[in-house]
Amino acid sequence: MGxxxxxxxxxxxxxxxxxxxxxxxxxxIVTSALIIWKAMMCVxxxxxxxxxxxxxxxxxxFQRGDILFLRMTKDPIRTGEIVVFKxxxxxxxxxxxxIEVHExxxxxxxxxxxxxxxxxxxxxxxxxxxxxxLHRHHIMGRAVGFLPYVGWVTIIxxxxxxxxxxxxxxxxxxxxxxxx
Amino acid sequence: xxxxxxxxNALLTFAVTILAFxxxxxxxxxxxxxxAPSAQIQILNINWFQKQPHGNDEVSLTMNITADxxxxxxxxxxxxxxxxxxxxxxxxxxxxxxxxxxxxxPEKEEANFWIQISNKYRFIDQGHNLRGKxxxxxxxxxxxxxxxxxxxxxxxxxGYRLPNxxx
Numbered sequence: 001m002g003x004x005x006x007x008x009x010x011x012x013x014x015x016x017x018x019x020x021x022x023x024x025x026x027x028x029i030v031t032s033a034l035i036i037w038k039a040m041m042c043v044x045x046x047x048x049x050x051x052x053x054x055x056x057x058x059x060x061x062f063q064r065g066d067i068l069f070l071r072m073t074k075d076p077i078r079t080g081e082i083v084v085f086k087x088x089x090x091x092x093x094x095x096x097x098x099i100e101v102h103e104x105x106x107x108x109x110x111x112x113x114x115x116x117x118x119x120x121x122x123x124x125x126x127x128x129x130x131x132x133x134l135h136r137h138h139i140m141g142r143a144v145g146f147l148p149y150v151g152w153v154t155i156i157x158x159x160x161x162x163x164x165x166x167x168x169x170x171x172x173x174x175x176x177x178x179x180x
Numbered sequence: 181x182x183x184x185x186x187x188x189n190a191l192l193t194f195a196v197t198i199l200a201f202x203x204x205x206x207x208x209x210x211x212x213x214x215x216a217p218s219a220q221i222q223i224l225n226i227n228w229f230q231k232q233p234h235g236n237d238e239v240s241l242t243m244n245i246t247a248d249x250x251x252x253x254x255x256x257x258x259x260x261x262x263x264x265x266x267x268x269x270x271x272x273x274x275x276x277x278x279x280x281x282x283x284x285x286p287e288k289e290e291a292n293f294w295i296q297i298s299n300k301y302r303f304i305d306q307g308h309n310l311r312g313k314x315x316x317x318x319x320x321x322x323x324x325x326x327x328x329x330x331x332x333x334x335x336x337x338x339g340y341r342l343p344n345x346x347x
Contacts, residue, residue: 061259061324079265079277080320080332099279102306105272117261117284145329147203
């Protein structure tokens with residue numbers, strides 16, 4: 001019966017106020033990260049202001065593991081711009097360069113053809129069946145800047161999810177056991 | 181406050197912040213470079229000019245491209261991507277841009293070049309509007325940095341014209 005008494009004592013000794021403060025602090029940290037992310041989405045005009053390069057199709061400029069900063073403005077799409085687009089029905093964004101543009105006089109709509117710098121052929125093979133051109137609504141943003149190597153963290157966490165769980169577990173443990 | 185964990189955390193945060201700051205400064209320094217590139221494109225020959233089975237015009241031409249892009253390179257430059265595009269207007273489209281040739285220039289020494297080449301990518305119109313068409317040839321370049329902001333610009337050369345009849 002002694003150990004039940006000990007357990008009850010140790011539960012009573014957890015200061016409720018301190019625990020609540022720690023929970024609120026954790027909540028504040030998470031929500032401020034979310035606020036920063038949403039603010040970046042507003043400033044850059046695109047759903048994903050930062051993307052990680054996943055393939056080698058734009059080498060040697062962009063290697064796998066680099067991150068790209070994106071921006072989307074109302075400016076018309078012109079050749080040479082590096083754009084990030086998603087094909088209907090597929091989740092993965094692709095980062096390639098625009099090599100052909102045809103802009104309609106009457107509607108202002110554009111037909112766009114893209115190609116990866118390191119690929120031999122243009123992207124027609126990547127588009128959906130029967131699709132010959134990309135249109136503005138496929139394009140999520142233009143690449144305006146880049147940082148090398150930083151994206152490897154995301155790639156490792158996506159491809160080996162165990163590391164993601166380990167990291168989050170370790171961080172959670174640190175928060176709970178820290179005495180201040 | 182003096183445990184290994186806290187010290188490692190503080191050191192790591194400081195190191196990452198300084199690294200980010202250095203990358204930003206390196207990128208900012210690119211704004212101060214004086215850029216004076218020059219280029220010339222000559223069309224040597226229209227190899228052939230046909231209407232495809234689907235009805236679209238297609239041209240093959242041989243160009244002589246001379247350019248000096250050495251002043252675009254800074255210490256923060258990883259490569260310069262140069263390409264030549266043909267720009268023209270048709271009755272249906274306000275603007276058509278078709279990329280004809282591109283090259284990756286990894287070093288300053290290779291940025292002063294002369295090349296005679298036929299178009300790497302097919303010059304196909306949306307329709308059959310190319311007979312007698314006036315068009316511009318633009319040399320675009322895209323400076324890709326080791327870190328930070330990318331810069332792009334172009335030189336527009338006008339006065340080119342396609343033949344009035346298919347060959």
